Amino acid sequence: xxxxxxxxxxxxxxxxxxxxxxxxxxxxxxxxxxxxxxxxxxxxxxxxxxxxxxxxxxxxxxxxxxxxxxxxxxxxxxxxxxxxxxxxxxxxxxxxxxxxxxxxxxxxxxxxxxxxxxxxxxxxxxxxxxxxxxxxxxxxxxxxxxxxxxxxxxxxxxxxxxxxxxxxxxxxxxxxxxxxxxxxxxxxxxxxxxxxxxxxxxxxxxxxxxxxxxxxxxxx
Amino acid sequence: xxxxxxxxxxxxxxxxxxxxxxxxxxxxxxxxxxxxxxxxxxxxxxxxxxxxxxxxxxxxxxxxxxxxxxxxxxxxxxxxxxxxxxxxxxxxxxxxxxxxxxxxxxxxxxxxxxxxxxxxxxxxxxxxxxxxxxxxxxxxxxxxxxxxxxxxxxxxxxxxxxxxxxxxxxxxxxxxxxxxxxxxxxxxxxxxxxxxxxxxxxxxxxxxxxxxxxxxxxxxxxxxxxxxxxxxxxxxxxxx
Numbered sequence: 001x002x003x004x005x006x007x008x009x010x011x012x013x014x015x016x017x018x019x020x021x022x023x024x025x026x027x028x029x030x031x032x033x034x035x036x037x038x039x040x041x042x043x044x045x046x047x048x049x050x051x052x053x054x055x056x057x058x059x060x061x062x063x064x065x066x067x068x069x070x071x072x073x074x075x076x077x078x079x080x081x082x083x084x085x086x087x088x089x090x091x092x093x094x095x096x097x098x099x100x101x102x103x104x105x106x107x108x109x110x111x112x113x114x115x116x117x118x119x120x121x122x123x124x125x126x127x128x129x130x131x132x133x134x135x136x137x138x139x140x141x142x143x144x145x146x147x148x149x150x151x152x153x154x155x156x157x158x159x160x161x162x163x164x165x166x167x168x169x170x171x172x173x174x175x176x177x178x179x180x181x182x183x184x185x186x187x188x189x190x191x192x193x194x195x196x197x198x199x200x201x202x203x204x205x206x207x208x209x210x211x212x213x214x215x216x217x218x219x220x
Numbered sequence: 221x222x223x224x225x226x227x228x229x230x231x232x233x234x235x236x237x238x239x240x241x242x243x244x245x246x247x248x249x250x251x252x253x254x255x256x257x258x259x260x261x262x263x264x265x266x267x268x269x270x271x272x273x274x275x276x277x278x279x280x281x282x283x284x285x286x287x288x289x290x291x292x293x294x295x296x297x298x299x300x301x302x303x304x305x306x307x308x309x310x311x312x313x314x315x316x317x318x319x320x321x322x323x324x325x326x327x328x329x330x331x332x333x334x335x336x337x338x339x340x341x342x343x344x345x346x347x348x349x350x351x352x353x354x355x356x357x358x359x360x361x362x363x364x365x366x367x368x369x370x371x372x373x374x375x376x377x378x379x380x381x382x383x384x385x386x387x388x389x390x391x392x393x394x395x396x397x398x399x400x401x402x403x404x405x406x407x408x409x410x411x412x413x414x415x416x417x418x419x420x421x422x423x424x425x426x427x428x429x430x431x432x433x434x435x436x437x438x439x440x441x442x443x444x445x446x447x448x449x450x451x452x453x454x455x456x457x458x459x460x
Contacts, residue, residue: 124270125307129321130297143311
């Protein structure tokens, strides 16, 4: 059996770099979609709160779709249908669009609740001092609301970071996809999945630490 | 001068204010008393333009509050309002609470705003709480903070909406004392209140509200010693 051909090779140091690069891609797609999604979601949440008729009739149901349909289905549908309507998007771009909208849908509801939590009484107090609508929003509602929704928002952000693994189904080589590739090659699934889990933890942990620090600071 | 004519206010089907005529002169202290739900607080919200009205007019220093062209943000600066829930801004220290509106609404510089805030906090007796967050203040202190915040806009009028109703009994005194101080300084005040002692001792006139109308309005002395309306008598006999 001297000249047996081996189809597999074991896990090597190089593979760690491969996974680190994939982790960077996970981070990249997550940071961009969480940032833009939070911004859009903030505006949507404000629109939902203000409850103009268009927001209620159109925006609410659309956001409900993004919140209710499993992310993996959204990704596959969008990736396959986008070219039909003329958007030639690669896996990364498709994943980015869907993750952003998904984040926005989740954040919108968090933000709406945050604005509502400030309360009419507080806002009237602000207006009674002569603040206009935007000053009230900027100097009273925003700082109070942000503190109220921050823990929920961190939950959304961590969720999106982990859910970004689903973009692997489109072929974008992020952390999970890279792990699958390595598993196929090395036949060492437990080791690799453990390393991948460690990478996800390393990405998430700083966020939870940071948020805990913010919350402590604000609760003073 | 605040002048109210034929004021009508509905909440949906509910007719809350049913033709209010009232005039408050500069320097006057008017207390508004009456059972809960008689429309007293709503009247203050209408004067401040925080509520729309369905009929009549409210004029403050010659400006119609509910006219389309009225700059309410500007007009409100002349009317400080103090609420039942003191509504201090929880994310700001006491001095920042007071300095915020002068800085962003009146466009004062930061140091000017801080100076104004400090003076008003001294005014209401919170000079040792300048850098304390509202969560560390008692209800009475928070309400005095709210008074200082309103005063920082240098208002011509002060509207008090049951300023002591949400306070623990032992904290009511300090807030009433601050209000009494303002009255002595000549501030024009409309106080919706359940504190009959305050109404009797501090106000020039007292208006008794019943079911959306002013049942009786007279000097404090006459209302408390010689009320004309049977309803006023009945109300006073219950609250005393």
